Amino acid sequence: MRLYVDSTKCSGCNACRVACSLNLFGENNPKKSALVIEPHFPEPGLYTVKVCTQCGDCAKVCPTEAIKQDEKGAYYVDFAECNLCEACVPECPEGVMFVRAELSNSAWKCNLCGDCVSVCGTSALWIAEIETLTA
């Protein structure tokens, strides 16, 4: 399973990002969320949303093996084992692996909790099986 997004439906409200920070950290703080919303205004007037595809590239390079996989197949950061080395950050093809030492003493990423989907009023987000390309 993974999170999917249709950026054309995003209205930039950031409810997903607050819900995310509440789940990950128990805090009201969208700066500590695992989704990125990029507004492009005044022109061309749209939003681009970046979400985790659960590709696992971050886990492959983590020297402390802090990025683990749960029973749903979602990769998550075990906060206790992260040393903020940032090796994971450049590996993420979507730019949704986060290290901000001033905000958290651990890296963070999407754990596929689904709370963002629950609060998205425009149905821009959903969770589904990972689509695999077949020849």
Add this chain to the structure above:
Amino acid sequence: MNGYAGRILRVNLTTATITKEPTPPDLARDFIGGRGFGIYFLLKEVPKGADPLGPENKLIISSGPISGMMIPGGGKCDWTTKAPLTGGYASASMGGHFTAEMRYAGLDSIILEGISPKPVTLFIDNDRVELRDASDLWGKTTFVVEKQFKEKLGEEYQIATIGPGGENLVSYACINHDYGRQAGRGGVGAVMGSKKVKAIVIHGTKSIPVADMEAYRKAGMALFKACKEAEGLKDWTRYGTTIVVSWCDEVGALPTRNFSAGSFEGGKNLYGPVMREKIVITDKGCFGCPSPCGKYSRSKKYNSYVEGPEYETIGLIGSNLGIDDIEAVAQANRLCDDLGIDTISAGNAIGWAMECYQKGIFTKKDTDGLDLKFGNVEATFALIEKIARREGLGALLSEGIKRASQKVGKGSEKFAIHVKGMEQSGYATHNATAMLLAYMTCDVGAHHNRSWAITYDLQVGRELVVPEKVARIIWLQNFRPMFDVLGGCRLQWVELNIDRELYVPALEAITGIHRSWQDLEKVGERIWNLTRLFWLRENEDFGRQWDMPSPRFYEEAPKTGATKGQITKIEDVNRLLDMYYEQRGWTSDGLPTTETIENLGLKALTH
């Protein structure tokens, strides 16, 4: 303090002194936030008789306990001040992301006082607060200023800025944010301009403490669930406020040619579906909104982008000016936003000027050569620019239509559509007595957001004048503005019809204080009475005559449209006021009695 960022930022612009004080717990308990904080500081700190554009006036910017939280619509910011437009109370509500960012920066309110000797930007990044030289930004339009800051600092920063309208002290200048959200009414932008504050730039990374995290998350999720399951969500999100254009046109509530009628023969070209099809490109939401009313548009004809036009702008700059081209309305909207003037007051001012021209009170000599006929798009664009620059006829119109019509005379006062000096927003009230009373008694002047009752009029009988109707208006006035106190948006309740009881556990989980809606409405009633007392304090002759609507609604029945031949009798206007004052516990001149003040526990605050 749970539910609060915990600090109030005070910026004295005269001395460039920046201080922070803890948010007083008793203030949070009694006035909760938003416009509650606003009226408290306004009454307490702005001296009687202060010049709205002088150093004694203050601009009080407040979030509320649901701002920036996982609560639908927690994106509303209150801007309270003494209004340059009316000389009374102003509280303008701004959507977008500014109020959430204030809270993440650790601030519940920002109070601007004094006057800076030179243009400045108030720069806030968490605990770092600075006044920075803004001489290079002075004169620039709002989109340019916002873009400049965002490109330099990044999208996490939120910007509120005035345009040339605010700099030039246009009495209905607004404050712009997020390329299309405004603190629009009453001239809050002129107050910011008078203080020489070009922009406020804010960024924060803090968290907001809550009393009961699990209960809060559960209550927040329940609210979002209700919104997402609401029957009206799909259509509301598709059309936003433009969903009512067709309805207003059909029932005769759409302001047409300076409110001389309520239906417009070209109205169909302005309806929501036409606009959606023709120009809307993106739905744009305020913070935490599951039902975004913002429609971001691109006009190919004018090669321009704008958030909107929303209903009020379509009404006031479209039908009210006899303009039936949605792209022209969008372009006029963009001009107003760029220049930083309120579209509602600007539309009224231009409509009044067009009627003066039609009646021969103005000739081309008075209009700087503009052929100010209803429907003239180019003249409208030109006049918007002139108003913001205070040039020619624009200088007169920039004062607001109450003062402009008093200067011009010749009977033009009779078709200057305002209450208390504030131009009427987008509902024609020839035969809609609840909405008429709502405008007459609204605490900032003729604005709709305190009690929007036009659909109620149609439901119960539009010409009906009975105590129940008056009671409904009072209930709305006590209840609806509580969303402006809480720092959130009322439209989930209004448009999605979600159960307001769902907010009660959410607010309790956030603040740790249980408040029923009955308790909240009591706070609303106290605030309503305080705003009335502010008007009285600032205007010696304040009283019943200040609540009178434009004579257009009791003397001149429309000659066309759905309300053709319909008018409210002057006796009914007076009966509405009599019943309203009685139910409010005010004198027959509309002033809160000593007993009412005491019963509401406001005695200490009114000395």
